[in-house]
Amino acid sequence: MKLHFAANSRAMRVAWLLEELELPYELISYGLGAPEMRSPEFRQLHPMGRVPVLEDGDVTLFESGAILEYVLSRYGEGRLRPDVSSPAYPTYLQWFHYCEGMIMPPVNNYMVETFFLPPKRQSEVHAKRARKLLGQMLIAVDHALDGQDYLAGEFSAADIMTGSAAMTSKRADVDLSEMPNLTAYLERLSARPAFQTAAALS
Amino acid sequence: MKLHFAANSRAMRVAWLLEELELPYELISYGLGAPEMRSPEFRQLHPMGRVPVLEDGDVTLFESGAILEYVLSRYGEGRLRPDVSSPAYPTYLQWFHYCEGMIMPPVNNYMVETFFLPPKRQSEVHAKRARKLLGQMLIAVDHALDGQDYLAGEFSAADIMTGSAAMTSKRADVDLSEMPNLTAYLERLSARPAFQTAAALS
Numbered sequence: 001m002k003l004h005f006a007a008n009s010r011a012m013r014v015a016w017l018l019e020e021l022e023l024p025y026e027l028i029s030y031g032l033g034a035p036e037m038r039s040p041e042f043r044q045l046h047p048m049g050r051v052p053v054l055e056d057g058d059v060t061l062f063e064s065g066a067i068l069e070y071v072l073s074r075y076g077e078g079r080l081r082p083d084v085s086s087p088a089y090p091t092y093l094q095w096f097h098y099c100e101g102m103i104m105p106p107v108n109n110y111m112v113e114t115f116f117l118p119p120k121r122q123s124e125v126h127a128k129r130a131r132k133l134l135g136q137m138l139i140a141v142d143h144a145l146d147g148q149d150y151l152a153g154e155f156s157a158a159d160i161m162t163g164s165a166a167m168t169s170k171r172a173d174v175d176l177s178e179m180p181n182l183t184a185y186l187e188r189l190s191a192r193p194a195f196q197t198a199a200a201l202s
Numbered sequence: 203m204k205l206h207f208a209a210n211s212r213a214m215r216v217a218w219l220l221e222e223l224e225l226p227y228e229l230i231s232y233g234l235g236a237p238e239m240r241s242p243e244f245r246q247l248h249p250m251g252r253v254p255v256l257e258d259g260d261v262t263l264f265e266s267g268a269i270l271e272y273v274l275s276r277y278g279e280g281r282l283r284p285d286v287s288s289p290a291y292p293t294y295l296q297w298f299h300y301c302e303g304m305i306m307p308p309v310n311n312y313m314v315e316t317f318f319l320p321p322k323r324q325s326e327v328h329a330k331r332a333r334k335l336l337g338q339m340l341i342a343v344d345h346a347l348d349g350q351d352y353l354a355g356e357f358s359a360a361d362i363m364t365g366s367a368a369m370t371s372k373r374a375d376v377d378l379s380e381m382p383n384l385t386a387y388l389e390r391l392s393a394r395p396a397f398q399t400a401a402a403l404s
Contacts, residue, residue, distance in 0.1 A: 021304075042271050047341070047342035047345060048304075048338065048342065049337070058289075059289075059292045060292075061292040061293070062296060062297045063296050063299035063300055063303050063304075064298045064299075064303075065295075065299040065303065066292070066298065066299040066300075067295075068253065069295050069299075070292050070295050073286045076287065078249070084275045084276065087261075088262070089272070089275070090261045090262075090263040091263070091265075091267070092273050093263065093265070093268035093271050094263045094264060094265050094268045094274050096268065096301070097265035097266075097267040097271075098265055099267075100299070100302045100303050101266075101267065101306075102250075102265075102304050104303075104307070105306075105307045105310060105311075108307060109307075109311065123325070123328070126325070126328065136250065138252070139249075140249035142250065162340035172318065189282070194287040194320070
């Protein structure tokens, strides 16, 4: 498998999964906003010129959530995803999808208003609104972690999705001081060797 | 199964799937912004007081994408989702996740800036930016539909996800006049009896 990657992007989730599963892959790394990602060749892989993209033989696909489910289905051998018959399965699905459904939209808006736009086009009102909404989304994760180490019981790909989104949120200046479960959870995830390997890629 | 529902929300996707699969369900319908959705009882079902929520015996889950995958896995009997071994499977996953990953964030921002915020707090700059981004996201769907009727070959739950997001976009004043494949696709989806039943729920 070839993973088209950039540091501090959603591609890190795919690398994290591949490291957890100890699957071999070739890393093709781009700098943030690299011109190669706007080339016609790269747009054949991803129409908007983004990462991650996974190539696996004849298969090419984008969207980090899709790639995680693909890798788990084809190569996971039952690891990091509860069996469909398990009571943990719906919980797994819920938190897997919560990442892009609930956490990433305010994360993205916050990043646009504080980082991606030139300073004079940034809006403090919009940045504050995004950070407030993000805080609300994270409180639900904190509550869900009450009494358990991971979102679906055992560590799973739902933790890679929602955990990585929560880590990005932490970098977005959200105050986690009243979210002790979430704080401990992010430390627990950060201590995983596969996470550390993926986070160190560049 | 009990489906907590509101018209013009992501809950419509769940109703559409249940209608396609001809599965029986009880509809519990709320008006937009109904106070019951802010009650402590409802927040036991969804911490932010949103729909859809699906109850199925002991199982309660939210996030439309999670609910669709749950229903397909437990009750789909192989319908509306390609088999994992099929070449269509990665394509299915990609477009299933594209809905919330790419289309819904600008849809939401557009709706916030034109509908949800009181008029004097709305920002025309932000509304225009969201609509422009949304147009780019939809062009990729238009291209993907070149030469095929549905995103993963046969009609699948990926069409319920990305198709419903594209329909919402159409309501967000995006100009689809140069997207003939997408325009025909939305007509094709709208003609499905299960879609029509779900869209008429209130």
